[in-house]
Amino acid sequence: MRSEANANDRSGISKLFATVANATSQAAGRASTFMTAAAVVVAWAVTGPIFNFSDTWQLVINTGTTIVTFLMVFLIQNSQNRDSAAIQVKLDELIRVSNAQNSLVGIEHLTSDEIDELRKKCEARAKAGRGRAPKQADRKARRVGGAKAVE
Secondary structure, eight states, X not given: OHHHHHHHHHHHHHHHHHHHHHHXXXXXXXXXXXXXXXXXXXXXXXXXXXTTTOHHHHHXXXXXXXXXXXXXXXXXXXXXXXXXXXHHHXXXXXXXXXXXXXXXXXXXXXXXXXXXXXXXXHHHHHHHHTXXXXXXXXXXXXXXXXXXXXX
């Protein structure tokens, strides 16, 4: 029972984080957000002479930008992870429903060297098969309508 409650808590926290991360990512990518950030920097720079360019004046911008940068790293990584996972699921589905090799599903879990080896094999097959496509199209056209395919 306790592990079930922990799983629900984690699920709730994950959903909350996803909601906040999505909203923040959307907001951070807007032109108005950039303009606001630029205005804050300009306002900070203009106040420099008022505060005699003191250490506290410098600390304000340093602390603010450090906090924003630190938090944005995690939000950007979360956004990239979600995008990559969604793209991977879509690619896996395309592989599954097409004549592509089903053995390619899940290769994102391989090492970089293993993926490079698969890429080389795929490129070699593609290069070897370049001259075959028109002939296959001709055969398909003959089967379907009896006409020759246009190259």
